[in-house]
Amino acid sequence: MTAAAEGVFFLCAVLAVLSALGTVSLHSPIRAAMSLLTHILALSGLFLVLHAQLLAALQVLVYAGAVVVLFVFVIMMIGPAVPEPPVHRGFLIKVLSVGVMLLVTTVLMMSVLPVTLPTLSLGPCAPGAGAECAQFGGVAAFAQSLFMDALVPFELISVLLTVAIVGAIAVARGRTSEEAQVAEQKRNAADKALEERTLREKAMAAEVSAHGGH
Amino acid sequence: MQIEVGDYLALASIVFGIGAIGFLVRRNVLVQLMSIELMLNSVNLMLIAFNRYMPANHAGQLFAFFVIAVAAAEAAVGLAIVISLYRLRKTVHSDRADSLRH
Numbered sequence: 001m002t003a004a005a006e007g008v009f010f011l012c013a014v015l016a017v018l019s020a021l022g023t024v025s026l027h028s029p030i031r032a033a034m035s036l037l038t039h040i041l042a043l044s045g046l047f048l049v050l051h052a053q054l055l056a057a058l059q060v061l062v063y064a065g066a067v068v069v070l071f072v073f074v075i076m077m078i079g080p081a082v083p084e085p086p087v088h089r090g091f092l093i094k095v096l097s098v099g100v101m102l103l104v105t106t107v108l109m110m111s112v113l114p115v116t117l118p119t120l121s122l123g124p125c126a127p128g129a130g131a132e133c134a135q136f137g138g139v140a141a142f143a144q145s146l147f148m149d150a151l152v153p154f155e156l157i158s159v160l161l162t163v164a165i166v167g168a169i170a171v172a173r174g175r176t177s178e179e180a181q182v183a184e185q186k187r188n189a190a191d192k193a194l195e196e197r198t199l200r201e202k203a204m205a206a207e208v209s210a211h212g213g214h
Numbered sequence: 215m216q217i218e219v220g221d222y223l224a225l226a227s228i229v230f231g232i233g234a235i236g237f238l239v240r241r242n243v244l245v246q247l248m249s250i251e252l253m254l255n256s257v258n259l260m261l262i263a264f265n266r267y268m269p270a271n272h273a274g275q276l277f278a279f280f281v282i283a284v285a286a287a288e289a290a291v292g293l294a295i296v297i298s299l300y301r302l303r304k305t306v307h308s309d310r311a312d313s314l315r316h
Contacts, residue, residue, distance in 0.1 A: 009217055013225050020229050020252050024236025029244045036248050050266040052275055062282050067289045074293045078300050097238035105231025112223035117267040136269050145272035157283045164287035172294035174301055
């Protein structure tokens with residue numbers, strides 16, 4: 001592990017924690033989204049230190065390029081939301097949840113901090129490390145693993161993404177006023193038909209009982 | 215100082231905890247979705263850190279790849295629901311999303 005890689009680790013780690021805190025604590029959603037962007041960039045730096053070059057690039061492309069932009073689009077579309085009156089209804093729950101999560105996180109952190117594994121050089125490959133170290137996490141080696149070991153999940157993920165896109169459009173689209181009118185007319189016609197049928201059935205039942213009375 | 219896998223795991227735990235607290239405490243649906251992204255990201259970091267120490271295969275990185283794809287799908291659907299909620303209630307406050315109560 002070189003000093004440069006250590007420096008990148010500490011810089012990115014501090015940045016990641018600070019921007020995560022910013023994401024959950026900043027009041028305005030757009031600032032929270034920018035903080036999330038910083039967090040994602042810091043994480044992609046950490047991925048680089050861990051020799052996951054392709055995933056670092058994907059992290060920037062997918063998260064910074066797509067997810068955060070989607071968040072910003074939605075925030076811009078909704079506009080400055082009406083400020084909600086502060087509710088004190090869930091105060092006890094909030095304190096309780098923060099306390100429990102702090103406890104869980106501290107215990108988890110303390111228990112994983114001393115973990116060590118048989119280490120190889122983190123950071124840049126040693127001069128005599130061989131080709132395998134240089135290729136780990138690169139596009140060629142990663143694609144080899146992806147298409148040899150995980151082809152079926154890969155194809156399933158593409159189906160999932162397609163379904164998610166269709167579902168997102170169906171949920172977010174809403175109805176235009178004409179479509180709403182058509183639906184309203186249909187509903188009225190159905191209601192009318194139902195009413196007529198019940199009336200007819202009642203009349204028939206009355207007729208039958210009148211016959212039975214004779 | 216040698217950086218061990220434990221440091222990465224501790225960092226990922228801290229970020230996961232921050233995300234969980236944000237999800238529980240904030241009432242703005244958008245910020246809650248961002249907190250979910252924080253938690254997913256911390257798990258990705260953990261998977262990739264483990265994979266670096268076991269470089270015989272790319273299992274951890276593959277898993278992180280799929281988590282990124284699922285998180286993107288989740289964000290798209292979640293934001294669509296937020297837009298739908300805003301149309302219905304003119305708010306992004308999750309306490310107001312109570313149509314299914316009672």
